[in-house]
Amino acid sequence: MNQTPAEPRPGRAQDAAQGPAPAPAPETFAAFEAAKGFMPADEGLALYAAAVEASQLGLPLLEVGTYCGRSTLLLADAARAAGVTAVTVDHHRGSEEQQPGWEYHDPDVVDPHTGLMDTLPAFRRTLHAAGLEDHVVAVVGRSPRAAALWGRPLGLVFIDGGHTDEHASADYEGWVPHLTRGGLLVVHDVFPDPADGGQAPYRVYRRALDYGAFREVSATRSLRVLRRTDAAVRSGR
Numbered sequence: 001m002n003q004t005p006a007e008p009r010p011g012r013a014q015d016a017a018q019g020p021a022p023a024p025a026p027e028t029f030a031a032f033e034a035a036k037g038f039m040p041a042d043e044g045l046a047l048y049a050a051a052v053e054a055s056q057l058g059l060p061l062l063e064v065g066t067y068c069g070r071s072t073l074l075l076a077d078a079a080r081a082a083g084v085t086a087v088t089v090d091h092h093r094g095s096e097e098q099q100p101g102w103e104y105h106d107p108d109v110v111d112p113h114t115g116l117m118d119t120l121p122a123f124r125r126t127l128h129a130a131g132l133e134d135h136v137v138a139v140v141g142r143s144p145r146a147a148a149l150w151g152r153p154l155g156l157v158f159i160d161g162g163h164t165d166e167h168a169s170a171d172y173e174g175w176v177p178h179l180t181r182g183g184l185l186v187v188h189d190v191f192p193d194p195a196d197g198g199q200a201p202y203r204v205y206r207r208a209l210d211y212g213a214f215r216e217v218s219a220t221r222s223l224r225v226l227r228r229t230d231a232a233v234r235s236g237r
Ligand SMILES: C[S@@+](CC[C@H](N)C(=O)[O-])C[C@H]1O[C@@H](n2cnc3c(N)ncnc32)[C@H](O)[C@@H]1O
Pocket: 001, 036, 037, 038, 039, 064, 065, 066, 067, 068, 069, 070, 071, 072, 089, 090, 091, 092, 093, 094, 095, 119, 141, 142, 143, 144, 160, 161, 162, 163, 167
């Protein structure tokens, strides 16, 4: 997981995107910077640019891995501007590496009643304070279960949920088949070098490229944006 403080580095645009990169509303970006979460500012701006582009397709933007809503804010801002909806999925019990005793644990998001992590209240506060609640549908549950109920095309799929092979693969297999042609697949924490971080998101990214139905649009630190170029991505590939 990437928690490195942001030292802005320009993204590597490989597509024909021209002109100034889109920026979220200043109050949204301030809320993003204030929110708990794991995304540095330069990756956030790259995610936002992808969301702005994908939202032009007129379809929902889907995020796996809400946590406290830091990245959701950016999808919501783009969704608001385009009149679409951002959907964000999380069981709010935290990933493996966020549990007590692990590197990314935050005791402030433990529910004193259950003793379990619960990031839902912080997420709701984040979204409310930014005035973006109306543009987001939050799905509270396990990603594969939510994906199994989903039945319509998506303009963007952002994978930032569990970082084990089991979870990252399930997110890819569950949601990517719903991504429309021309839609964007965004994967966070892609580390080609194992010395930099866990490999499950990298393997998902490679899987998409190796399948042949995606072309890389941009790479900003560990955030990769791929465009789907065919209409027939199937699970299990
Ligand atoms: C890395 S955090 C997301 C960070 C967030 N996107 C941000 O930028 O601040 C990963 C989140 O995925 C959630 N998660 C992990 N596995 C999941 C699963 N199988 N289904 C739903 N949510 C899951 C965890 O609860 C955690 O909140």
